[in-house]
Amino acid sequence: MAEISAAAVRALRDRTGLPMMDCKKALTVAEGDEQKAVDWLKERNKGKLEERAGNATGEGRIFVAVADDYSAASLVEIQCESEPVAKSESLSELGNALAGAALASGMDSVDALLAQPALGRHGMTLKDVFEEVGGKIREKIVVARVVKVEGPVSAYVHHNGKTAVLFRAEPTKAGTKPDWDLMRDVAMHIAAMRPMATTTEQLDQAQVAAERERLMAEARATGKPENVLDKIVEGRMKNYYVEQGVLVAQPFAKDDTKSVSQALAEKGLAAKNFVLWMLGGK
Secondary structure (H helix, E strand, O other), rough: OOOHHHHHHHHHHHHHHHOOOHHHHHHOOOOOOOHHHHHHHHHHHHHHHHHOOOOOOEEEEEEEEOOOOOOOOEEEEEOOOHHHHHHHHHHHHHHHHHHHHHHHHOOOOHHHOOOOOOOOOOOOOEEHHHHHHHHOOOOEEEEEEEEEEEOOEEEOOOOOEEEEEEEEEEEEOOOOOOOHHHHHHHHHHHHHHHHOOOHHHHHHHHHHHHHHHHHHHHHHHOOOOOOHHHHHHHHHHHHHHHHHEHHHHHHOOOOEEEHHHHHHHHOOEEEEEEEEOOOOOO
């Protein structure tokens, strides 16, 4: 049997990130051959992860990548079993790598994303890296979903990594430069207020028309002149849009004297859409 040196064990630990005892056992089985030891560890850890396949993944984090010019942004959600793993450096490195790859490649499915080459890891795909991290962490991890949004787009991820927003707005006039600070504030607003739609046009228009008719009937019943009824109804419709969770109609969280739409309009912007993710959502 080949003698396993402490230096060889340390080298394998540095390569795999696994405990010293596991590395020594792998080298012993592989009779000192480092690559064979790596392959043995992969198979061993794969079996352990398969045993945990049915475990619940109620923890995790959402990772974001934003282009330097805000022309696009991506989100990737990774779920795991425990909070310590959710906060671990290994999961953060994996999540950031996946989000960056999603931004660069535009892949909008998990399988397609994992099939991408791993940057700086010659001959490895992101799936290989994912499995490697799973072996180190030794609990079930799942890449749950991925999305990319074309800009102008700003992003916000809550400090616990469990809520994330991508918010897209466009200038209303050619040549207007987006106010990125304001757009991030709107992204934070979305995370806090959780609107259901971006604009009134995204609501069921038949329901909107029915509500407008109902409010008009109520206004007429007051006996007020016809020439003021439209203004009364429009005022009440604003409340309806807020109740329905329309982003642009909501009072802006940072300055509730104006709506989100008004705050954006002051900077020459109009809201287009948003992505709001909460960990474990669909």
